[in-house]
Amino acid sequence: MRIDLGEEEQPEINLIALIDCIFFLLMFFMVATSFKHQDDNKPLTELPITLPQSAVSLDRATASPDVLVLGVDAKGGVYWGRERVTQAELRKRLHAAAANNPALPVRIDGDTQAAYQEIVHLLDLCQFEGLTQISMRTRNGR
Template sequence: MRIDLGEDEQPEIGLIALIDCIFFLLMFFMVATSFKQQAGEKPQKELPVTLPAAQMSLDRVGAGAPPLTIGVDKQGKLYVDGSKVSVQGLHDRLKQEAASNPGRPIRIDGDEMARYQSIVHVLDLCQFEGFTKISMHTRQ
């Protein structure tokens, strides 16, 4: 038995709701595929940079204190003005220099086979003590 409820109206599809759903799905798939990595490819965390070698160095004849020379050999051992020191000894010497002469320039002589992390550690110690005139010694 059929019940007659009055006029027969055609059902309407809510077009605005449908458009909203389509845009939501589109945005979801765009975001989901932007994070996908290629299979077998490692994520690149740094720029592929080859550091240049120094072709020329400038010798500054400056008035003022001579630079404090910190050496780093290929095993990562540290030297201050030619004498071997430990990391704590270097830290103490830098603290002493910062107290007596905070504007003294620092020169880092790193072996070409020294680990980059060893050089960065020395730079961190120098910056921690407040030295701003830090240079790297290179060969021509």
């Protein structure tokens, strides 16, 4: 004799408990990764690094006299040799120098306190004008 137990239920996974676990893990990782340890109340704006010195650097006497010297001071001011120039004047002079001699070597003298972005901006301007022989001046470590 056959006993009728009603309709056979299909096995299923309880999704509500699974969704609760996923949300719990999500909240845990969001809270755990949002804590930052800072000594001061101000946000970190600079990396605490010391720039390296070069063990071997060129002296002024051994440097080539026909090199174009660009400088950046600590406040972001740009110099053409020893003369302070504006960004517009710098672009005009770089364009003229590149048109006159595309193989002209360029040396960038950057202050140790100068923003790295200012140095990168000079590099971009030189490369845009076609001046690719670029060097950076460093302190002698001896």
